[in-house]
Amino acid sequence: MTTTETPPTGAVPAAEKKNWRTSGGVxxxxxxxxxxxxxxLALVFAAVAYLLPYAGDVPVLGPQIITEGIDWPSALFNMSYYVLLALGLNVVVGFAGLLDLGYVGFFAVGAYTVAMLTSPDSVLHTEWPWLAAIPVALAIAMLSGLILGWPTLRLRGDYLAIVTLGFAEIIRIFATSSETLRGDRGFSDIPHPPGSYADGKPIFGVADATPYYWLGLSVIILVIFGVRNxxxxRVxxxxxxxxxxEEAAEIMGVRTIKYKLWAFAIGAFIGGLGGVMFAGQQGFMNSQTFILQFSILVLAGVVMGGSGNLFGAILGGALISYIPDRLRGIEDPIFHTDLFGFRFAIFGLVIIAIMIFRPQGLIPSRRRAMELKDREKEVAPQ
Amino acid sequence: MNFSGLIQDFGPLTITGLAQGAIIALFALGYTLVYGVLRLINFAHSEVFLLGSYACLIVWGLFGLDQNSATPNMVAVLGYLLLGLLAAVVISGVTALGVELVAYRPLRRRNAPPLAFLITAIGASLFISETVGVVTKRNITGVPPLIRPTDVVVIGNMHVTNLQILIIVLALVAMFVLDRFINRSRLGRGIRAVAQNPDSAALMGVNKSRVIALVFLIGGLMAGIAAVMYDLKIGVTRFDAGFLLGIEAFTAAVLGGIGNLRGALLGGLLLGVLQNYAAGLFGTQWLHAASFVLLVLILLVRPTGLLGESLGRARA
Known part of the structure; x- marks a missing residue:
């Protein structure tokens, strides 16, 4: 960012030159x-996204893109639920400006509800099919969003961050220690999504993750439409x-409590959706899945991509999943271990660099960029 | 719920909690100082602590000490302790300064939004802890048994060990010295001035960047002391030790009123003791959950913490 010289007060700012950048770029x-x-163009873009599992077949470029240490469709599916989480967190952090460090908590609520209702390991012994568990899981995730949102309405900024962080830790500790949620033993045999091919083989099997990726992508597209609208x-x-x-908004008649709760509930809903998908694909989960670093990673993705911008959040979410998966299976020259082990360390550096050189993220929200410019003008020159 | 157990073990739980709380309080100082001056959660402070906890191990390792070696004699223990403390304090201080220089200063110069600071802090924290994780292969590292806990005072079923006394006394001394420094010295006055109003302080000739660097340095030194005591008390350390204890230290800082030094001491000791009571009441697996529940409750009732949150005004 270069600081532009501000004209003396009263003078009309010189008309900005019309070029590709000032007229909004792409x-x-x-x-x-x-x-x-x-x-x-949007349809073409979507079609390319649906064809991504076959990217490896593209000559020259394909082998560079696909992951080596993990099969490519699985990597794509991982990306899809990270993108879903990033979209949900973007609602809370990017749109409503509520800093949530415990977002993985909602993911956990969604996944655990599915596991409790469907897995034979559960104390409920209901063993519902995956599809039937979804509405219940999403409702409970939304409810947990409200439960977190209601007591924290009074808190601002940093305090909110630390309370949400505490919330996620409580959920994790509860999952680890409580007998009902089975801790490290976890739940196995969570059913996959329904459906089978003409020859009777299930569509959503264990061997090929491609159908899961398509399912995830479809859910993402629906979520994009919903969130964009x-x-x-008014919301x-x-x-x-x-x-x-917040004060100014309240004075102008915005019902802040209502809309903050909305943001939490919708964020939680999308997070729960991610958890539901995750449980349906993995078939097994335990308390180790929901470590705090996960939340922080998703937050880093949202901010890195461009907080407040849908496509920024999608890019960020995809990158935080893709980069580590791409590093998997590549040996580093110094310690001769898998580069996958370094993934968080490398991330740390990447995050610092991006925030220093591009504080608004890779694809900044235009509205937020303008606000930031305004703020720069407000502060006295140093 | 095990009320009779809690009442029966009240003494032992209290003394364990106090020792635990003393470490948390020293650790919490780093959060509270930086917040008081910059209004910023220094998320990377946990890694300052982490590197301190490894620095003293490395120094002791140079003398051939590991977790299996025998406890050396009195004089040697004293020497080792001092050396370990020195190493931890130096490394932690340098790390804190480094984090400030790499992750915060460039952003301050660009007037970045507050969220950006939190994100770079997370980045720095991830980088340091994960690098340690890779180097140590994510295994736990044992600490040489420099001090064998032996009972010094026994009252009823309450056994106070020499290690617990050392930890509590050391923490109180460090806090006392720091409190004097902030309240009585010229540099301390500078810190309080910047905490109260950065712009006015700058107009009065306080060098703001130097004060900020100083605050990070002091936080690092305190974390270094806390790290050595943690090593001695727990007996092992791991790449994520800083992260887990850091959340508790931050909780303690908020509990006492973030930005308030005496609040950090009060919050730390209170948190340590209450955690242990909760562990006695509900079982040890709930020890950490208790601190978060407590944090949420405190923030709902008294969002500025027990002693209020100003570093400048509370004269502490």
Whole structure:
């Protein structure tokens, strides 16, 4: 970022030169196209996303992209639930500006509810099919969002961060220590999603993760539509107002309590959805899945990609899953261990570098970028 | 719920809690000082502690001490302790300064939004702890038994060991010296001035960057002392030791009123004791959950902590 010289007070700022950057770059160009062109481009983009499992077959470029230490469709599926989590967290952090460090808690609630209802290991002995457990899991995840949101309404910024962090830790400790949630032994034989091919083989098997990735991608597309519409509605505008100045928003008649709870509930809903998908694919889970570093990783993804921007969050979510998976199976030259072990350490450095050189993230939210510029003008020159 | 157990073991739980709390309090100082001056959660402080806890082990390792060696004689123990403390304090202090220089200073210069600081701090924390994790292959590292815990005072079923006394006394001395320093010295006055109002302080000729660096350094020194005592008390350390204890230290800082030095001491001791009572009441696996429940409750009732949160105004 270069600091632009501010004109003396009263003077009209010189008209900015019209170029690719000032007219909004790629996104500006996209916005100026006819709606039909935009639809076609979006469809092409979606089609490419659906064809990603076959990326390895592309000559020259393909082998560079796909992961070596883990099969490519599984890596794609991992990316899909990370993206889902990033989208959910983006609602809470990016839209409403509520710093949530314990987001993995909702993921855990979703996954555990599915496990409790479906796994034969559960004390409930209900053994529902996966599909039937989804509505219950999502409802409970949303409820847990409200339960976390309600007592923390009074807290701001850093305090909120630390309380949400505590919330996730309590869930993890509860999962580890309580007999009902089975701790490290976990739940096995969680059923996969239903459906079978014509020859009777199940679509969602253990060997090939491609159908799971397609399922995840479809859910992501639905979530994108939902979240985008919310952001452009009255709810989204209220979130924006709360994020920028809570007192001012309240005075202007925004019902801050209601919309903050909305943000928590919707974030929790999407997080729970991620957990449901995860449980359905893995078939097994225990308390070790929900470590705190996971939450922090997702948060880092959202901020790295561009907090407040849907496509930033998607990119960030995909990167935090892709980079470590890509590093898997590559030997490092110094310690001769798998580079996968270094994944968090490398992340740490990448995060610092991105925040120093691009504090608004890789694909910044344009509205937030403008706000940031305003703030720079406000502070006295040093 | 085991009330009779709690009442029966009240004495032992209290003294264990106090020793635990003394370590947490020293650790919490780093959070509280930085928050008081910069209004920033120094998430990487846990790794300052972590490197301290390994630094003294490395120094002791140079003398051929490991977890299986016999306890040396009195004079040697004293020498080792001093050397270990020195190493931990130096490494922790340097780490804290390094984090400030690499992760915070560039952002401050660019007027980055507050969230950006938290993210770089997380980045620094991940980098340090995971590098230690890779180097130690994520195994636990044993600590040489420099001090064999022996009972010094016995009251009823309460056995106070020499190690517990050492920890509590050392922590209180460190806190006392720091309190004097902040309240009486010229540099301490600078710190209080910047905490109260950074711009006015700068106008009065206080060098803000130097004060900030100093605050990180002091936090690092205290974390170094805490790290040595942690090693001696727990007997093992691991790459994620700093992270886990760091959350508790932060809780303690918030409990006492973040930004308030005496609050950190009070919060640390209180947290240590209450944790152990909760462990006695519900079972040891709930020890850590208790601290979070406590944190949430305190914040709901009194969001500024027990003693209020100002470093500048509370004269502490």
């Amino acid at each position: 996104r500006g160009w996209f916005g100026r196209q006819h709606w039909a062109v935009r639809t076609v 919310l952001d452009r509605s 989204g505008r209220s979130w924006l107002a709360i994020r920028e100045d």
